[in-house]
Amino acid sequence: MQKAERFLAACRREPVDRTPVWFMRQAGRYQPEYRAIRENHSILEIISSAELSAEVTLLPVTQLGVDAAIIFADILPPLVPMGMDLEFAAGEGPVMHNPLRDRASIEALRGFDPAKHLKSTLDAISIVRRQLNDEVALIGFAGGPFTLASYAIEGGSSRNYQHTKALMYGDEPTWNLLMEKLATMTIDYLKAQIQAGAQCVQVFDSWAGSLAPDDYRRYVLPATKRIFDEVNAEGVPTILFGTNTAGMLDLVAEADTSVVGVDWRIPLDRGWDLVGHDRAVQGNLDPLVLFAPRNEIETRVNAILELADGRPGHIFNLGHGILPQTPVENVQAVVEMVHNYQFEGSLE
Ligand code: CP3
Numbered sequence: 001m002q003k004a005e006r007f008l009a010a011c012r013r014e015p016v017d018r019t020p021v022w023f024m025r026q027a028g029r030y031q032p033e034y035r036a037i038r039e040n041h042s043i044l045e046i047i048s049s050a051e052l053s054a055e056v057t058l059l060p061v062t063q064l065g066v067d068a069a070i071i072f073a074d075i076l077p078p079l080v081p082m083g084m085d086l087e088f089a090a091g092e093g094p095v096m097h098n099p100l101r102d103r104a105s106i107e108a109l110r111g112f113d114p115a116k117h118l119k120s121t122l123d124a125i126s127i128v129r130r131q132l133n134d135e136v137a138l139i140g141f142a143g144g145p146f147t148l149a150s151y152a153i154e155g156g157s158s159r160n161y162q163h164t165k166a167l168m169y170g171d172e173p174t175w176n177l178l179m180e181k182l183a184t185m186t187i188d189y190l191k192a193q194i195q196a197g198a199q200c201v202q203v204f205d206s207w208a209g210s211l212a213p214d215d216y217r218r219y220v221l222p223a224t225k226r227i228f229d230e231v232n233a234e235g236v237p238t239i240l241f242g243t244n245t246a247g248m249l250d251l252v253a254e255a256d257t258s259v260v261g262v263d264w265r266i267p268l269d270r271g272w273d274l275v276g277h278d279r280a281v282q283g284n285l286d287p288l289v290l291f292a293p294r295n296e297i298e299t300r301v302n303a304i305l306e307l308a309d310g311r312p313g314h315i316f317n318l319g320h321g322i323l324p325q326t327p328v329e330n331v332q333a334v335v336e337m338v339h340n341y342q343f344e345g346s347l348e
Helices: 003-011 032-040 043-047 050-064 103-107 119-132 145-154 162-170 172-196 213-234 246-252 268-275 287-291 294-308 328-340
Strands: 068-070 086-089 093-096 137-143 200-204 238-241 259-261 280-285 314-318
Touching: 003 068, 003 137, 003 200, 003 314, 032 043, 032 050, 043 050, 043 086, 050 068, 050 119, 050 328, 093 145, 103 172, 119 137, 119 172, 137 145, 137 172, 145 162, 145 172, 145 213, 162 172, 172 200, 172 213, 200 213, 213 238, 213 246, 246 268, 268 280, 268 294, 280 287, 280 294, 287 294, 287 328, 294 314, 294 328
Parallel strands: 068 137, 137 200, 200 238, 238 259, 259 280, 280 314
Antiparallel strands: 086 093
Protein backbone atom coordinates (compact mmCIF):
# COMPACT_ATOMS: atom_id res chain seq x y z
CA MET A 1 0.00 0.00 0.00
CA GLN A 2 1.37 3.48 -0.86
CA LYS A 3 1.79 5.75 2.16
CA ALA A 4 -0.73 8.28 0.82
CA GLU A 5 -3.34 5.59 0.29
CA ARG A 6 -2.67 4.15 3.76
CA PHE A 7 -3.19 7.54 5.46
CA LEU A 8 -6.32 8.44 3.47
CA ALA A 9 -7.83 4.97 3.95
CA ALA A 10 -7.32 5.22 7.72
CA CYS A 11 -9.06 8.64 7.74
CA ARG A 12 -12.03 6.89 6.12
CA ARG A 13 -11.79 3.91 8.52
CA GLU A 14 -10.92 1.53 5.73
CA PRO A 15 -8.49 -1.36 6.38
CA VAL A 16 -4.76 -0.64 5.99
CA ASP A 17 -1.60 -2.79 5.79
CA ARG A 18 0.13 -0.81 8.60
CA THR A 19 -0.92 2.01 10.88
CA PRO A 20 -0.19 5.33 9.16
CA VAL A 21 1.92 7.85 11.07
CA TRP A 22 2.83 11.53 10.84
CA PHE A 23 3.68 14.16 13.46
CA MET A 24 2.35 17.57 14.25
CA ARG A 25 5.25 20.06 13.87
CA GLN A 26 7.21 17.45 11.92
CA ALA A 27 8.95 20.34 10.14
CA GLY A 28 10.57 22.48 12.79
CA ARG A 29 13.46 23.43 15.00
CA TYR A 30 14.35 19.87 16.11
CA GLN A 31 15.73 19.43 12.55
CA PRO A 32 19.24 20.80 11.82
CA GLU A 33 18.16 21.42 8.19
CA TYR A 34 15.23 23.58 9.38
CA ARG A 35 17.44 25.52 11.79
CA ALA A 36 19.84 26.19 8.91
CA ILE A 37 17.05 27.67 6.78
CA ARG A 38 15.83 29.73 9.76
CA GLU A 39 19.29 31.29 10.12
CA ASN A 40 18.64 33.16 6.89
CA HIS A 41 14.85 33.50 6.90
CA SER A 42 12.19 34.47 9.42
CA ILE A 43 9.17 32.23 9.83
CA LEU A 44 6.97 34.71 7.96
CA GLU A 45 9.54 34.87 5.14
CA ILE A 46 9.41 31.10 4.75
CA ILE A 47 5.61 31.16 4.72
CA SER A 48 5.45 33.95 2.14
CA SER A 49 7.73 32.03 -0.24
CA ALA A 50 6.06 29.09 -1.99
CA GLU A 51 9.47 27.55 -2.80
CA LEU A 52 10.80 27.78 0.77
CA SER A 53 7.52 26.50 2.27
CA ALA A 54 7.58 23.58 -0.14
CA GLU A 55 11.21 22.79 0.71
CA VAL A 56 10.55 22.87 4.47
CA THR A 57 7.36 20.78 4.08
CA LEU A 58 9.36 18.05 2.35
CA LEU A 59 12.23 17.89 4.90
CA PRO A 60 10.49 15.42 7.25
CA VAL A 61 9.03 13.39 4.40
CA THR A 62 12.44 12.17 3.29
CA GLN A 63 14.00 12.25 6.75
CA LEU A 64 11.30 10.33 8.63
CA GLY A 65 9.36 8.22 6.15
CA VAL A 66 6.00 9.50 7.40
CA ASP A 67 2.77 8.67 5.55
CA ALA A 68 1.64 12.29 5.29
CA ALA A 69 3.19 15.71 4.81
CA ILE A 70 1.62 18.83 6.36
CA ILE A 71 2.06 22.03 4.44
CA PHE A 72 4.48 24.40 6.17
CA ALA A 73 2.45 27.43 7.18
CA ASP A 74 0.97 28.73 10.43
CA ILE A 75 -2.51 29.30 11.85
CA LEU A 76 -1.95 33.03 12.43
CA PRO A 77 -0.96 34.64 9.06
CA PRO A 78 -4.58 34.72 7.74
CA LEU A 79 -5.33 37.14 10.59
CA VAL A 80 -2.94 39.72 9.09
CA PRO A 81 -5.07 40.68 6.06
CA MET A 82 -8.07 40.72 8.43
CA GLY A 83 -6.33 43.54 10.29
CA MET A 84 -4.10 41.98 12.95
CA ASP A 85 -0.55 43.27 13.37
CA LEU A 86 1.35 39.97 13.78
CA GLU A 87 4.99 39.53 14.63
CA PHE A 88 6.91 36.37 15.51
CA ALA A 89 9.17 37.84 18.17
CA ALA A 90 12.39 35.92 18.81
CA GLY A 91 12.04 33.74 21.91
CA GLU A 92 8.56 35.04 22.64
CA GLY A 93 6.38 33.30 20.09
CA PRO A 94 3.67 35.17 18.21
CA VAL A 95 2.72 38.73 19.22
CA MET A 96 -0.31 40.73 18.01
CA HIS A 97 0.40 44.40 18.56
CA ASN A 98 -3.27 45.42 18.29
CA PRO A 99 -5.20 42.87 20.39
CA LEU A 100 -8.99 42.84 19.98
CA ARG A 101 -10.55 44.12 23.17
CA ASP A 102 -13.85 45.69 22.14
CA ARG A 103 -16.73 45.32 19.71
CA ALA A 104 -15.49 48.08 17.39
CA SER A 105 -12.16 46.31 16.72
CA ILE A 106 -13.99 43.05 15.94
CA GLU A 107 -16.48 44.82 13.66
CA ALA A 108 -13.52 46.41 11.87
CA LEU A 109 -11.93 43.04 10.97
CA ARG A 110 -11.75 42.72 7.20
CA GLY A 111 -12.47 39.74 4.99
CA PHE A 112 -9.85 37.21 3.92
CA ASP A 113 -9.27 36.16 0.32
CA PRO A 114 -6.87 33.19 0.25
CA ALA A 115 -5.96 33.53 -3.45
CA LYS A 116 -5.00 37.12 -2.88
CA HIS A 117 -3.64 37.14 0.68
CA LEU A 118 -1.94 33.76 1.04
CA LYS A 119 -1.17 32.79 -2.53
CA SER A 120 2.29 31.56 -1.42
CA THR A 121 0.72 28.83 0.75
CA LEU A 122 -1.66 27.76 -2.04
CA ASP A 123 1.24 27.67 -4.51
CA ALA A 124 3.35 25.72 -2.01
CA ILE A 125 0.54 23.15 -1.80
CA SER A 126 0.53 22.72 -5.59
CA ILE A 127 4.33 22.36 -5.70
CA VAL A 128 4.45 19.83 -2.86
CA ARG A 129 1.54 17.83 -4.24
CA ARG A 130 3.35 17.47 -7.56
CA GLN A 131 6.62 16.47 -5.87
CA LEU A 132 4.92 13.92 -3.61
CA ASN A 133 3.55 12.24 -6.72
CA ASP A 134 0.66 10.62 -4.80
CA GLU A 135 3.14 8.54 -2.81
CA VAL A 136 2.75 10.52 0.42
CA ALA A 137 -0.47 12.35 1.38
CA LEU A 138 -0.59 16.13 1.78
CA ILE A 139 -2.48 17.72 4.68
CA GLY A 140 -3.60 21.37 4.71
CA PHE A 141 -4.64 23.15 7.89
CA ALA A 142 -6.07 26.18 9.64
CA GLY A 143 -6.58 27.34 13.20
CA GLY A 144 -9.75 26.58 15.15
CA PRO A 145 -12.04 29.40 16.27
CA PHE A 146 -11.21 29.41 19.99
CA THR A 147 -7.45 29.18 19.45
CA LEU A 148 -7.42 31.95 16.82
CA ALA A 149 -9.63 34.14 19.00
CA SER A 150 -7.31 33.60 21.96
CA TYR A 151 -4.26 34.90 20.04
CA ALA A 152 -6.21 37.82 18.56
CA ILE A 153 -7.71 38.86 21.91
CA GLU A 154 -4.78 38.16 24.27
CA GLY A 155 -2.23 39.49 21.78
CA GLY A 156 -0.13 36.34 22.00
CA SER A 157 0.21 33.07 23.88
CA SER A 158 -1.64 32.92 27.17
CA ARG A 159 -1.89 30.86 30.31
CA ASN A 160 -5.40 31.70 31.51
CA TYR A 161 -7.13 33.28 28.48
CA GLN A 162 -8.36 36.02 30.78
CA HIS A 163 -9.33 38.61 28.16
CA THR A 164 -10.70 35.94 25.83
CA LYS A 165 -12.99 34.42 28.43
CA ALA A 166 -13.97 37.84 29.79
CA LEU A 167 -15.24 38.81 26.33
CA MET A 168 -16.87 35.42 25.81
CA TYR A 169 -18.78 35.52 29.10
CA GLY A 170 -19.36 39.26 29.12
CA ASP A 171 -20.51 40.05 25.59
CA GLU A 172 -21.85 36.98 23.83
CA PRO A 173 -23.11 38.80 20.69
CA THR A 174 -19.65 40.28 20.09
CA TRP A 175 -17.99 36.91 20.76
CA ASN A 176 -20.36 35.30 18.26
CA LEU A 177 -19.52 37.94 15.67
CA LEU A 178 -15.82 37.10 16.10
CA MET A 179 -16.54 33.35 15.87
CA GLU A 180 -18.46 33.97 12.65
CA LYS A 181 -15.70 36.04 11.07
CA LEU A 182 -13.04 33.50 12.02
CA ALA A 183 -15.15 30.58 10.79
CA THR A 184 -15.75 32.30 7.44
CA MET A 185 -12.02 32.88 7.00
CA THR A 186 -11.26 29.25 7.93
CA ILE A 187 -13.85 27.84 5.52
CA ASP A 188 -12.54 29.91 2.60
CA TYR A 189 -8.92 29.13 3.49
CA LEU A 190 -9.45 25.36 3.80
CA LYS A 191 -11.51 25.17 0.59
CA ALA A 192 -8.76 27.04 -1.27
CA GLN A 193 -6.13 24.67 0.14
CA ILE A 194 -8.15 21.65 -1.01
CA GLN A 195 -8.58 23.16 -4.46
CA ALA A 196 -4.80 23.74 -4.59
CA GLY A 197 -4.19 20.04 -3.84
CA ALA A 198 -4.51 19.33 -0.10
CA GLN A 199 -5.91 15.79 0.29
CA CYS A 200 -7.05 16.21 3.89
CA VAL A 201 -7.38 19.23 6.18
CA GLN A 202 -6.83 19.56 9.91
CA VAL A 203 -8.26 22.26 12.15
CA PHE A 204 -5.96 23.05 15.09
CA ASP A 205 -8.18 24.21 17.95
CA SER A 206 -5.24 23.49 20.22
CA TRP A 207 -6.41 25.45 23.26
CA ALA A 208 -10.17 24.66 23.14
CA GLY A 209 -9.62 22.24 26.04
CA SER A 210 -9.19 25.21 28.38
CA LEU A 211 -12.99 25.58 28.29
CA ALA A 212 -15.56 23.83 30.45
CA PRO A 213 -17.52 21.38 28.27
CA ASP A 214 -20.76 23.39 28.51
CA ASP A 215 -18.90 26.52 27.47
CA TYR A 216 -17.25 24.73 24.55
CA ARG A 217 -20.71 23.58 23.44
CA ARG A 218 -22.23 27.04 23.74
CA TYR A 219 -19.46 29.37 22.58
CA VAL A 220 -17.27 27.38 20.16
CA LEU A 221 -19.05 24.30 18.81
CA PRO A 222 -21.54 26.19 16.57
CA ALA A 223 -18.77 27.90 14.55
CA THR A 224 -16.76 24.65 14.50
CA LYS A 225 -19.74 22.69 13.17
CA ARG A 226 -20.29 25.26 10.46
CA ILE A 227 -16.64 25.00 9.35
CA PHE A 228 -16.87 21.23 8.82
CA ASP A 229 -20.37 21.26 7.33
CA GLU A 230 -19.11 23.60 4.62
CA VAL A 231 -15.64 22.08 4.11
CA ASN A 232 -17.04 18.53 3.91
CA ALA A 233 -18.69 19.53 0.64
CA GLU A 234 -15.19 19.40 -0.90
CA GLY A 235 -15.13 15.64 -0.32
CA VAL A 236 -11.75 15.21 1.44
CA PRO A 237 -11.25 13.79 4.94
CA THR A 238 -11.10 16.26 7.82
CA ILE A 239 -9.44 16.22 11.26
CA LEU A 240 -10.32 18.26 14.35
CA PHE A 241 -7.50 18.50 16.86
CA GLY A 242 -7.34 19.95 20.36
CA THR A 243 -5.40 19.33 23.57
CA ASN A 244 -6.84 18.82 27.05
CA THR A 245 -10.12 17.69 25.51
CA ALA A 246 -10.36 14.36 27.37
CA GLY A 247 -13.38 15.61 29.33
CA MET A 248 -15.30 16.64 26.22
CA LEU A 249 -14.29 14.37 23.34
CA ASP A 250 -17.95 13.48 22.89
CA LEU A 251 -18.66 17.17 22.23
CA VAL A 252 -15.63 17.63 19.97
CA ALA A 253 -16.98 14.69 17.96
CA GLU A 254 -20.28 16.53 17.42
CA ALA A 255 -18.57 18.45 14.63
CA ASP A 256 -18.85 16.31 11.51
CA THR A 257 -15.19 15.37 10.96
CA SER A 258 -13.62 12.15 9.65
CA VAL A 259 -10.97 12.07 12.40
CA VAL A 260 -10.78 13.39 15.97
CA GLY A 261 -7.43 14.16 17.61
CA VAL A 262 -6.87 12.62 21.05
CA ASP A 263 -4.06 13.72 23.37
CA TRP A 264 -2.14 11.56 25.88
CA ARG A 265 -4.20 12.59 28.90
CA ILE A 266 -6.65 9.77 28.17
CA PRO A 267 -5.91 6.18 27.08
CA LEU A 268 -6.55 5.86 23.34
CA ASP A 269 -9.30 3.23 23.72
CA ARG A 270 -11.24 5.34 26.24
CA GLY A 271 -10.82 8.39 24.04
CA TRP A 272 -12.10 6.41 21.06
CA ASP A 273 -15.14 5.21 23.07
CA LEU A 274 -16.02 8.87 23.79
CA VAL A 275 -15.45 9.93 20.18
CA GLY A 276 -17.50 6.98 18.92
CA HIS A 277 -16.38 4.08 16.77
CA ASP A 278 -18.03 5.54 13.69
CA ARG A 279 -15.08 7.96 13.57
CA ALA A 280 -11.34 7.68 13.13
CA VAL A 281 -8.93 8.87 15.83
CA GLN A 282 -5.45 10.38 15.68
CA GLY A 283 -2.89 10.22 18.47
CA ASN A 284 -1.78 9.99 21.15
CA LEU A 285 1.85 9.70 22.29
CA ASP A 286 3.08 12.29 24.79
CA PRO A 287 5.71 14.31 22.83
CA LEU A 288 7.98 14.13 25.89
CA VAL A 289 8.24 10.36 25.48
CA LEU A 290 10.56 11.16 22.54
CA PHE A 291 13.16 12.18 25.15
CA ALA A 292 13.08 8.72 26.81
CA PRO A 293 15.42 5.77 26.14
CA ARG A 294 14.54 3.82 23.00
CA ASN A 295 13.09 0.79 24.85
CA GLU A 296 10.76 3.07 26.85
CA ILE A 297 9.64 4.76 23.65
CA GLU A 298 8.91 1.37 22.12
CA THR A 299 6.92 0.22 25.16
CA ARG A 300 4.68 3.30 24.91
CA VAL A 301 4.28 3.18 21.12
CA ASN A 302 3.29 -0.49 21.35
CA ALA A 303 0.86 0.24 24.20
CA ILE A 304 -0.99 2.77 22.02
CA LEU A 305 -1.11 0.38 19.07
CA GLU A 306 -2.43 -2.37 21.36
CA LEU A 307 -5.23 -0.09 22.54
CA ALA A 308 -6.10 0.70 18.91
CA ASP A 309 -6.27 -3.10 18.53
CA GLY A 310 -6.02 -3.14 14.74
CA ARG A 311 -9.41 -1.47 14.31
CA PRO A 312 -9.59 0.51 11.07
CA GLY A 313 -9.35 4.25 11.64
CA HIS A 314 -6.28 4.85 13.79
CA ILE A 315 -3.68 7.37 12.65
CA PHE A 316 -0.59 7.38 14.86
CA ASN A 317 0.61 10.82 15.95
CA LEU A 318 1.73 12.64 19.06
CA GLY A 319 -0.87 14.24 21.30
CA HIS A 320 0.72 17.61 20.41
CA GLY A 321 3.64 18.92 18.36
CA ILE A 322 7.27 17.76 18.35
CA LEU A 323 9.35 19.92 20.72
CA PRO A 324 12.46 21.82 19.52
CA GLN A 325 15.07 19.71 21.42
CA THR A 326 13.67 16.33 20.32
CA PRO A 327 16.34 13.91 18.98
CA VAL A 328 15.67 13.32 15.27
CA GLU A 329 16.70 9.63 15.57
CA ASN A 330 13.94 9.03 18.11
CA VAL A 331 11.32 10.46 15.78
CA GLN A 332 12.65 8.26 12.97
CA ALA A 333 12.56 5.26 15.30
CA VAL A 334 8.88 5.84 16.12
CA VAL A 335 7.95 5.75 12.42
CA GLU A 336 9.73 2.39 12.11
CA MET A 337 8.10 1.03 15.26
CA VAL A 338 4.63 1.98 14.04
CA HIS A 339 5.22 0.60 10.55
CA ASN A 340 6.76 -2.65 11.83
CA TYR A 341 4.09 -3.34 14.46
CA GLN A 342 2.26 -6.61 13.91
CA PHE A 343 -1.28 -6.84 15.22
CA GLU A 344 -2.15 -10.12 16.86
CA GLY A 345 -4.05 -12.30 14.47
CA SER A 346 -2.96 -10.23 11.47
CA LEU A 347 -2.25 -12.29 8.37
CA GLU A 348 1.46 -11.47 8.03
O1 CP3 B 1 3.05 20.82 11.89
C1 CP3 B 1 3.78 21.26 10.99
O2 CP3 B 1 4.89 20.78 10.72
C2 CP3 B 1 3.26 22.37 10.09
C3 CP3 B 1 3.62 23.68 10.47
C4 CP3 B 1 2.90 24.39 11.60
C5 CP3 B 1 3.48 25.53 12.20
N1 CP3 B 1 2.56 26.05 13.06
C6 CP3 B 1 4.81 26.09 11.89
C7 CP3 B 1 5.47 26.84 12.97
C8 CP3 B 1 1.64 24.19 12.17
C9 CP3 B 1 0.63 23.09 11.94
C10 CP3 B 1 1.44 25.27 13.09
C11 CP3 B 1 0.16 25.45 13.84
C12 CP3 B 1 0.15 26.39 14.95
N2 CP3 B 1 0.74 27.60 15.04
C13 CP3 B 1 -0.63 26.22 16.11
C14 CP3 B 1 -1.50 25.04 16.40
C15 CP3 B 1 -0.72 23.84 16.73
C16 CP3 B 1 -0.14 23.83 18.10
O3 CP3 B 1 1.09 23.81 18.21
O4 CP3 B 1 -0.92 23.80 19.04
C17 CP3 B 1 -0.42 27.33 16.94
C18 CP3 B 1 -1.01 27.55 18.31
C19 CP3 B 1 0.42 28.21 16.24
C20 CP3 B 1 0.89 29.56 16.64
C21 CP3 B 1 2.35 29.60 16.77
N3 CP3 B 1 3.24 29.62 15.71
C22 CP3 B 1 3.12 29.61 17.96
C23 CP3 B 1 2.53 29.57 19.35
C24 CP3 B 1 4.47 29.68 17.58
C25 CP3 B 1 5.65 29.86 18.46
C26 CP3 B 1 5.89 28.68 19.32
C27 CP3 B 1 7.27 28.15 19.13
O5 CP3 B 1 7.41 26.94 18.97
O6 CP3 B 1 8.20 28.96 19.16
C28 CP3 B 1 4.53 29.64 16.16
C29 CP3 B 1 5.73 29.66 15.32
C30 CP3 B 1 5.90 28.42 14.50
N4 CP3 B 1 5.01 27.98 13.57
C31 CP3 B 1 6.98 27.53 14.53
C32 CP3 B 1 6.72 26.53 13.57
C33 CP3 B 1 7.59 25.36 13.18
C34 CP3 B 1 8.18 27.69 15.46
C35 CP3 B 1 9.49 27.49 14.85
C36 CP3 B 1 10.28 28.71 14.51
O7 CP3 B 1 10.24 29.73 15.21
O8 CP3 B 1 11.00 28.57 13.53
